[in-house]
Amino acid sequence: MIIKGFTYSAVAAGIRKKDRLDLGLIFSEEPAAAAGVFTTSRVKAAPVLLDLERLERGRAQAILVNSGVANACTGKNGMQAARNASALAAAALNIDENLVQLASTGVIGEQLSVAKLAASMDELVAGLSPGAYNDVARAIMTTDTVPKTADRTCTIDGSCVTLFGMAKGSGMIMPDMATMLCFVMTDGHITAEMLQHFLSRAVQQSFNRITVDGDTSTNDTVLALASGMSGNAIIDAADTGAAEVFGAALTDLLRDLALQIVADGEGATKIVTVKVINAASQKDADQAARTIANSPLVKTAFFGEDANWGRIIAALGRSGVAFEQESVDIAFDNVLLVQDGLALGAAAEAKATEVLKHKSFTVTVDLKNGREAGEIYTCDLSIDYIKINADYRS
Numbered sequence: 001m002i003i004k005g006f007t008y009s010a011v012a013a014g015i016r017k018k019d020r021l022d023l024g025l026i027f028s029e030e031p032a033a034a035a036g037v038f039t040t041s042r043v044k045a046a047p048v049l050l051d052l053e054r055l056e057r058g059r060a061q062a063i064l065v066n067s068g069v070a071n072a073c074t075g076k077n078g079m080q081a082a083r084n085a086s087a088l089a090a091a092a093l094n095i096d097e098n099l100v101q102l103a104s105t106g107v108i109g110e111q112l113s114v115a116k117l118a119a120s121m122d123e124l125v126a127g128l129s130p131g132a133y134n135d136v137a138r139a140i141m142t143t144d145t146v147p148k149t150a151d152r153t154c155t156i157d158g159s160c161v162t163l164f165g166m167a168k169g170s171g172m173i174m175p176d177m178a179t180m181l182c183f184v185m186t187d188g189h190i191t192a193e194m195l196q197h198f199l200s201r202a203v204q205q206s207f208n209r210i211t212v213d214g215d216t217s218t219n220d221t222v223l224a225l226a227s228g229m230s231g232n233a234i235i236d237a238a239d240t241g242a243a244e245v246f247g248a249a250l251t252d253l254l255r256d257l258a259l260q261i262v263a264d265g266e267g268a269t270k271i272v273t274v275k276v277i278n279a280a281s282q283k284d285a286d287q288a289a290r291t292i293a294n295s296p297l298v299k300t301a302f303f304g305e306d307a308n309w310g311r312i313i314a315a316l317g318r319s320g321v322a323f324e325q326e327s328v329d330i331a332f333d334n335v336l337l338v339q340d341g342l343a344l345g346a347a348a349e350a351k352a353t354e355v356l357k358h359k360s361f362t363v364t365v366d367l368k369n370g371r372e373a374g375e376i377y378t379c380d381l382s383i384d385y386i387k388i389n390a391d392y393r394s
Contacts (some may be wrong), residue, residue, distance in 0.1 A: 001151035001164040002130050004187040005029045005227030009127035010135035013120040015113065016068030016106060023117065024136035025089065025124050026063040026183060031099055032225040034060035035196035037203045039220035045072035046082040047102035048221060054098050058192030060225055061099035063183055064089045066117070067140050067168075068106040072218035081112045088118055092125040103181050103221045105142055105168060137166040140181055143266055144170045150256040154249040156242045159232040161188040165253050169261040170212070180207065182222040182257060188246055189228040190235040197238055198247040199224045206254035210377045211293050212265035222254075262377050267384030270302055271360040275375040279367050284321045285374030288365065291319035292376075299381035307352035309338050316365060329366040332356065 005028055013023040036055050038048050054060070064085060071078050082102055090097035104112065137147035151164045169180035184199070203222055228234070235243045263271050274293040279285035292298055295315040301308040309330050316328070330338035332355040337348050355361050 001133070001162060003162055003164050003185045003227070004229035005032070006185045006225070007128040007130050008132040008136045009124050009129065010132065010139035011120045011124045011127065013066070013116045015066055015116055021135060021139035022067045023120055023124060024065045024139035025128065026065075026136060026185065026225070027093060027128055028061045028225055028227055030227065031059045031061045032227050033190055033192040033195050034058060034101070034226075035192060035199045035224045036101070037200055037222045039217060041218055041220075043073065043218045045070055045104060045219040046074060046078040047071060047104045048219060049079065050082050050086070051101050051103075051221065051223070054101065057098065058196075059099060060101045060223075061095050062089055062093055063101045063103060063223055063225070065103040065136070065140055065181065065183075066106075066112070067104075067142055069104060069110050069112045070106045070108045070219050071104040071112040072108045074109065074111050077111055081114050084114045085112070085117050088114070088121050092121045101223055103140075103183075103219070103223070105140060105181055105219055108218060133164065133166065136183075137168075140166070140168040142168065142170070144168050145264055148257055148260040148264065150253050150260070152249045152253045154245050156188070156230070156232040156235075156245055159230045161230045161232055161246065161249070162186065163188070163249055163253050165257050167257040167261060170264050170266045180217060180220050180261065182207070182254070184222070184224040184250070184253065186224070186226045186250075187228070187230040188226050188235070189230060189232050190226050190246065194235050194238060194243065195224055195226050198243070198250050201247060202251040202254045205251050206258040209375065210258045210262050211290065212262065212268070212379055224250075259377060262379050265379035265385075267382040267387070268379035269382055270356075270358075270380040272302055272378050272380065273360075273362040273375055274378060275362055275364045275373065277364060277366050277373040278370055279372045279374070280322060280370035282372045282374060284367075284370070285372045286376070288316055288319045288321045288367070289374050289376040291315050292363070292365065293378035296381055299378065302356065302380035303382045305353060305356040307332060307337060307349050307356055309343065309352075312363065312365065313338070313341075321367075323367040323369050327368040329368070331364045331366075333358075333361050
């Protein structure tokens, strides 16, 4: 998807491993409206801290991203490395250093080699091209097995507005804003304030509703840049039809990318939607669904294709959400397995087991305690998850 005003490039800089793309650059021809959402962890990587500082201006022109080394928990040296990296990119691009956003992903606690970035910068900038976005999507991968991209188009004031996004993430995923990164480029004409508004809203409905393993990273970053080249009248208020069209397209784009992350969860074989309905509040519904989705016992049962509803109701019981045990219904897709807190027998369990053999399915928990609902997207927990994470640094 070609987005007016943007070019991309990626090279193999040898940051951690040789002969693989690991340094990417996204460049806007002109300073773009910029917005971002970041990890809420108290432990924040150097690029996150630098981005937060620079985004207060609401403008950016480049995103420099590396994989292999997270540049997290690296102290003053790590922060200086981040500043030096952005200075290298700014000089090569001939732009203001404050217009460079940074992102890193990989091993925590290791220092980022600025020398390796410097040796690759000229090649990186020389390779900028409107069609090289897939190279950047590959350069940001760590344990991901596939690159993750998505695009959307919408019509605003008679103009065709395009949005394109790329993401990485496979393990350490439960964003709360994961070694999760996401970059969105659009040619839509929108103020930085409105871009931030709709990005924050879209993240709440997408990345903040996924979990692979319940771990939130030091580096979670979602950045959006808007070149304004589509020709639509500028979106400068949230309560207009044009704004809602843009916001809906952005949310749909991020949800697509979020589900791609779940599908590529480390060792995952199944995509599962955990839906809690008829809760007393939205908070209760989300909290109950997230507790179930994060339970290792529930997730291993999904992997084993075992309709062990006892693990689900046990997780529900420790969620901190108020409900009556005797009122709970549990269904796998359209197969009701538990009604009013009691199992419906061997025949129902056999049908539920067949549902679990599917690549994707929905677990619905009815609390019968209100009218609110919430859902979380997760995956199963397999033997391969242990293998991948047991020797991640090697």
